[in-house]
Amino acid sequence: MENPSLLSLIVALLGFLSPCLTRLTPRVSFPMSSPGRHLTRFSCRDVSNTTTLLLSEDGDMLYVGARDAVLALDVSHKDAIILRSKLDWSPSEKDLEQCSMKGKKMADCPNFIRVLQFLNTTHIYACGTFAFSPRCTYIHSETLTMSIKPDEGRGRCPYDPYQRNTAIIVDGELYTGTVADYRGNRPVISRHLSEARRVDLKLDDTLGWLEDPTFISSSFSPDEEKIYFFFSEVGREYDFIDKFIVSRVAQICMSDVGGQRTLQRRWTTFAKAQLLCQADNELPYNVIQDIDTLPPAEGAPADDTVFYGIFTSQWSVNSGRSAVCSFRLTDIKSVFSGNYKVLNRDTLQWSTRVQEKVANPGECGLHNASDNALRFVKENFLADDSVRPVGRSLSMVSTDHNYSHLTVQRVKGANSKHYTVLFLLTESGYIHKAVLLQSGAHIIEEIQVFEQPQPVKSLKLSIPKGMIYVGTSEGVVRVPTANCSFYWTCPQCVLARDPFCGWDPASKACVEASNTQTSLGQDTEKGNVEEACNSVSFTHRARFGPNKLPAGELVTVSLNEVVRLQCPAASQLSKQLWERPNSRLSSDLYLHLEDGSLSFVATPATLGHYLCLSTENGYQQTMAIYHVKQKSILMAQTPGYTWPQTHPIPTTKAGLHASVGTWPKRADTRQQETEPTQSSWDTQVTTRQRDRNVTFRTEESRQKEAEFRDGELLLLARGPCYLKELVVVSVLLVLCLSLLITMLLYVIRQRCRSRTAPQAGTPTRHSDRRTPVEQEALRGVLSKRNGQALHSGQASRLVCNGALTGSNGHLPNTPI
Structure with a gap:
């Protein structure tokens, strides 16, 4: 692809075509130190950065490569991890000074153990960064002592403690993928400790064999006698503006001893291919994070070996997502046996090979081939085709979590069918236990193993013991696979x-x-x-039938009080429903909150029984029962009665507290398995969020409750009395109406009089006929009479303009 704009167009189109991803939610979540999930921790004051874990064959001893030390931990005990021995292996003061003089931080100069492999039945081979000057040594597995003085570990262990590497020992020979120089610019895949007439081998320095790789893991295939390496690197076959990261699988043959003239002390069987973790019409998840090998089932051929890997994406469309892809060994072998690309040394461009095939790259036994054949495999080491995932689809995609490590196990179910279970370590400090089903992945649970994200981690599975070991910065955590x-x-x-x-x-x-x-x-x-x-659930009618009102937690309220009833969730996949006997929960009166609780205002219509149901996968179970009563009625009718109290039974269940809610004893719709001799309502249900206690009631309390329920039903049948309230409201209503009518009549009367009264300053027709002498006399009379009337208090009416008015608007005793 030579046109960058075409790449951008394809990325945009694939982003739009990407289907909506189903959000995977763990069914149950266990926070740190939850009693519902028993974990065993090991920590020591002077032990940190447990970057490498090695488990003995019987699973009783765990060897840990930490900072400046190698530990032997006894993990055979159920409830404890015991430190059996410790080997201190730290650089000297001189080594630390030289490391600091090279410009490195003192925190990075200790000896971080990065290679820890069984050499034979008595010794362990270990390598460490050793102040940016790698060292390797032999350690006796029983006494944990060094057999010889440490020697140089260049090409076997990285210099930088933060650089990833891989190492595996097969038949006493060490196969590694790491960097061979201080600056980290010379990546190598090499063999060391070669025996007999075999020689140590490494990759040729020719350009293009490895392009800035990040080594992830390695695996041994005994059927083919091949070592497979998994890593990510820059894909030079893609001509993009930015560096395009691709995931790779590479192979070498254990029988390889290098060429006689061409490729002397170099691999003649090295070949690599692209791992394509991509679904149809989606962008690829191109950066591999971790990979684990799932051996074939008993009796199955070796080609059924499956590799499960975690992949992330450098595309912004898939940012923050992690995908799990699986690859069959038979598909990897098929790609390596196909066509190969060829690199043009002049233009540094890759193209599909068109010339005649001289040799089969990746084929074992090429060390005896001719120089012409060896030159051919030297130029043709990149497979033309890519390894596609099983079923051409993703095994699992998470939109909320970034996974960093995984381990995989095949589990035989009760129906004799095998299931694949993944244990995924998130960057936020949780282990997700997921099972791969035909309908998709299902996360059974999540367990918090450490509070803060850790810079370096490791994961080890012990199938015989049923345990997972997690290496953190503080120590080791052991997690049982089953709960x-x-x-x-x-x-x-x-x-x-x-x-x-x-x-x-x-x-x-x-x-x-x-x-x-x-x-x-x-x-x-x-x-x-x-x-x-093998049981039938109760119907809704059986829950609220005649004379079958359930007992529950009593909630006393006052009228017009806001009530909130809590409902614990059975799991993070369940949905809460609320019911009332012979009543529908109208949205006008009730508010269903996001946490599953129910809120409403206490009125005579909302008093009574409430039942909280949890629905999951088509199954309903009772989570809580409430009886909401009015305080005044309860005190008036039952002055000497108290609601039956719950009696917790001590229990030894370890898993009584999960973050989805500490589950109360449920009045499940299936009582056969818990209390087959009792009815569905003989178990009192509480909603204590901090306890999951099994409760019971005595026979005396049952009789009192029955008497109380009968009296309550009789009271409800008669109906409450509101006579006093009715009289008070009626009197107030009559007074308000009387006052309103009086005010209305007064306003009407005032308006009628204002229309007949003369306006100030407006002469009438009679005043226009008076002479000036009469008008002057009239003003004098008016002033005199007006003063006498106001002084004596005989004024009958007063208008807004201060004029005294009679019945017809004229002054009294004044001739018309």
């Missing part, structure tokens, strides 16, 4: 859709599927409670 005891009812056990767990009807407990041979209730694929638990 079946947390699900204490059959519906919860089935809805978790965890292939590790199933419901045992005999013991009435959620147990690990691998630890029992009995038939377990489990439906990992669909989570169907009806079929897995």
Whole structure:
């Protein structure tokens, strides 16, 4: 692609064509130190940066490569991690001074252990950065002592503690992918500790073999006797303005000993191909973060080996997203056996090979080939085709979390079907446990393992012990892969859709599927409670039937008071619903809040019973029951009665607190598995957010409650008395109406009189006929009479202009 504008157009089009991604929400979340998820932690005051983990074959000993030390941890105990021995391996003061003189920070100059591999049954091979001067040594696995003096580790371990590397030992030989110089400009894939007549090999320095790679992981294929390396690098085959990162898989043959004349002490079987984590009509997730190998099932061919990797994207459209892709070994072999690109040394442009094929690049045994064949494989090492993911689709996409590490396990369910379970470490400090189903990925739970994001981390899975080990800056955290005891009812056990767990009807407990041979209730694929638990749920009529009003938590309120009823969530995937007996919750009276609670104003119409239901995957269960009563009525009718109190039963369930709500004892629509001899309402339900206590009631309290309910029903049948309130309101209404009518009549009368009164300064027709002498006399009489009337208090009416008026508007005793 030579036109940059064409690339921009394609990126924009693919961004618009990208389908809406389904948000993956963990069903249950366990915060730090939650009793619902038991974790074991190891930390020591002088131990930090546990960057490398190595687990013994039996899973009882964990070797840890930390800063300036190698540890041997006994992990065979269930509730503790014990430090058996410690090997201090730190640079001298002189080494630290030289590191500082090179311009490096003192915090980066200690010895960070980056290679830790079993050499044989008695020794471990370890390498560290050692103040930017790598060193390697042999360590006795029993005593944790050095067998020989450390030697130079250039090409085996990185100089910089923050540079990623990979290392694997097969048959006593070390295969590494790292950088071989101080500045980090010479990446190499090499073999060390070669035995017999074999020699150490590395890549040729020819331009194009590796382009600024970031090594991720390596894997051994015993069937082919090949080592596969996974890394990301700059894709020079794409002619873009910006550097385009691509993910790669490379291979070398263990039998390779280099060429006789051409490619002496160089790999003759090196080949690489692109890993394309991309769905149809979407931009690729092109930057690989981590990868893990899932061996084939027992009895399956080696070609069924699957590699699961975490990929991110450099495109802004997919920014903040992580994708999981899987690649089959058979597809990788098919790509390496196909055509290869050729690099033009003059123009540094890649093109599809068109000349005659002289040799098969990547084929084992080329060390005995001719110089012409070796020159051909030297120029043709990039496969023309890309390795596509299984099913040409993404295994999982997360829009909310950036995943950094993963490990994968195949689990056999109760139905004898195998499921793939991923354990993904997020940058925010959580482990996500996800199962891959035909309908898509399902995140069973998330566990917080550390509070703050860590600069360096490592992840190790112990399948025999059922444990995951996480290396952090403070120490090591052990997480059990299964947490079946947390699900204490059959519906919860089935809805978790965890292939590790199933419901045992005999013991009435959620147990690990691998630890029992009995038939377990489990439906990992669909989570169907009806079929897995073999019971029928109660209908809505059974919840609120005649004489079956449920007992619940009493809530006393005053009229016109705002009431808020809480409803704990069964999981983060459930939805809360509210019901009332023979009544519909109108949106005009009730407000459903985002946290599932119900809010309303207390009125005679809103008093009564409320039931909170949790719906998940088509199954409903009761989470809380409330009985809302008015305080005055309760005190007047039952002066000496108190509502029955709950009695918590001590429980040993470890998983009683999760961030989705500490679950109260539910009046589940399935009571057969918990209390088969009781009705659905014989278990009192509370909504204590900080406890999940099982409650019970004595026979005496049941009788008192029955008497109270009968009296309450009789009171509700008679209806409340509002006679006094009615009389008061009627009297007030009559007074208001009388006052209103009086004021209205007064206003009307005033308006009528104002229309008949003469206006000030306006002469009448009679005054116009008077002579000036009469008018002067009239003004004198008027002034005299007016003063006498006002002085004696005999004025009958007073108008706004101060004129005294009679019945016809004329002065009295004045001739017309």
